[in-house]
Amino acid sequence: MSGWILPPSVFSEGSVTIDFQALLARSPNPYVLLDSDLRIVWMNDAYLQVTMRTRDKLLGQNMFDAFPSDPDSESHRQLEASFRRVFASGKQDEIALIRYDIPTPDGGMDVRYWSATHTPFADEARKVAYILQHTVDVTELQTLRAMRDEMGLIQRANAVQARNLDLAEEAGQFKSLFEQAPGFVAILHGPDHEFRMANAAYHKLVGGRDLLGKRVKDALPEVSGQRFLNLLDQVNRSGKPFIGRRLKVLLQNDEGTEVQERYLDFVYQPTVGEGGTVSGVFVQGHDVTDQVESEERQALLMNELNHRVKNTLAIVQGLAMQSFRQMPGSEVPRQTFNARLAALAAAHNLLTTSNWKTAGFIETVRSAAEASIGEDLARVHLDGRDFTIAPQTAVSLSMIIHELCTNAVKYGALSVPEGHIDLSWTIEDEQEDYRLIDLRWEERGGPPVQQPASRGFGSRLIEHGFSTERASGVVIDFRPTGLLCTIKAKLTNASIVS
Template structure:
């Protein structure tokens, strides 16, 4: 009962106070007010409870109305954000009332406001208590004194009504508004800058604040208010804590260029290597003591990885160009040995270079990641018509070097068949079948078989085509080849190892 009596006394005292008070909830809606507040506003509790304060006091129709409403809202938001009281020394705000004809009119009034936070047990601001003093008559009296006094001189009465105090209050309030605007603009710039920024305080390097780019770098971990060793323990073995200690001890800044750092950027994820360009500068107080460190920089990981990929591509390109030139040189030398006539040499050499080009075209389409065995065969035998070629086998992905070697082999087989075998004029056909054997150590078996063509006899000497086939299979592909010259047609059997991913 004693507690209840005290509560009733406090409510009664609040309502009986001659000074206007009102209470807002965290959504800035009216939660209560005393009788003095109702008297000065000319409104009732039913008209105010639950309504947004800026709906009731919107600044009025004057030119200054929006700015006055903005100042009031800014003060409320500051209390909610900081949990500390805020004062408006002088606020010009119009009150609405009804004239004798029932029309709404606005009367300019001047107020001095104090906004005090009310917090729950957890420290969160739940309400704002506003105490206002109507200083309209004081402002008006000061204006009258200013008009009556001699130019440039203050009177005792002017000082008595607070002219100097009021003038200084207005100046301080204007400066505070300007500084608050500048602070908010700087904070917005800080948060939106594309590079990462973090501010560390004290010898424990407590994270005071950081921007969005820094949050993204560290995996959006909750680090504000924590010592860096606790917030980012994954840095412990990388020497960065010692570097920060040295900056505080010596006051010397530190720069890092493309420096590797390992960070856990997602919960339970492994450490990820990022490359950073950064600077760390000491923060000094008025006595020139080192009190903190500011870190700023850029994540250049994508640039580093792109440069590495480019180097790998250039190295691979150089390797392929050397191999291609060596192949072209070999083709030219071997073709020249077999063709003394320049015209026949040119035709044969050109056809073999075109065969090499066809396979390169296939590989280019896949960005040199490989080519399908059937596609290589179709490219090298397309000139002889699909009705004379029968291709049968599973999908086999060939690595680039394997595709180039098999492309040259199929070209030589098809050229030989067109000159002497089943693809020469007549009704002969070529049947090509292939299969992959032994999943543990996969090998590719290819059978090239010609039927329906002229009788075939073994050549008295090996030509360039036979030598190229045997050399490519044995040396380049690490396999075995058997060439059969029978009365019923030529056949070739090729067996070669495959990498498991190709199979």
């Protein structure tokens, strides 16, 4: 059988339309697709199940790296020889029985016997570019061979064989994996980057222009003055892939029209031909223009919101100064009020940089403390894992840290040069939908402290904590050696920073 050239991905006849990509992916039979370097480029769920692997652990791996075996073993030589025959002849090759053990998740090896069929897929130049491996796990058949007459194992094997879809028919529809891909895909050949294949998404990106058989610089002349041709040359020379993130490209969809800005996520992957030399570049990516423009608009709105909030805080501060000025002995309350406004503004600035989505716990603590005690921040020792918290939690935490810092400066460890503060936190319980945080503020080296006769706003704010969930709570211990404040907080939307 000659090497198959990938056919159309979707077959339609009358009112019947079949997506063969989805059909192959859902097949109960294991399939894996290898490129000319025996790298794994696709597999279906049945293959993942039978090999006890995950997709991210296999994609891009060489077959013999993903499933290592002794190069001198019979199974290794048998499999390698089958691949060589396919590449050399361009014809399908079969291995009736091969022992090839599979690593188990616990680190052991599972003895397995297989029957394998290797089907070639050729590119436009009739060179084998991919091999589709169809494997059948016959371990049970091999193990129970002595019992096959009693158990009717041969009949069972025949029944399984009858249920299998015809491999040639399935392979004939395999091109759907490329043509119907949601991202743009193109195959370029040679040092001049001649288009050999481009899917519908790629044609849509470039305005439906005629591409096949043309060089990139001829088919897309507007990109010649941009960096993309240089990147293609670099991949062709080095044999190393290039990954682009949100790169701007100017494209002219129709002749005579103005160029348009587009933003692309893409990869240039070198393809290797006979002799191990780079024969071309495989292009795959997504148009992320809408996402980039949406984020730019959001950033503009957030900056405008931040500007207006700062103006509002400035107005509030001005009103407070006018109001306090008329009250005898208002200097200390005015300073306290201004300091709390500054802490609130620091929390707001921190959240604005993250578009009010989440804030880092450590950065929130550090920002609030620095706004309150300035250079004395060096006397506060932080110890704990970082994680993200919701905006409202960040604001509450900032105000609590501000009050603790202010009290430490007035009455506690920061009121004397030798004093310091240990601020530590641990994650007592880590579940999928919440984290239970245990925070400990401990002052050392300061003057003896006593419980105040009355509770002010700051004390009530600290005692409220930064979570309203059950299992949250605050304990303030006015020990003679220094204040100890412990806060337990159940955070339903905290996320650990790796």
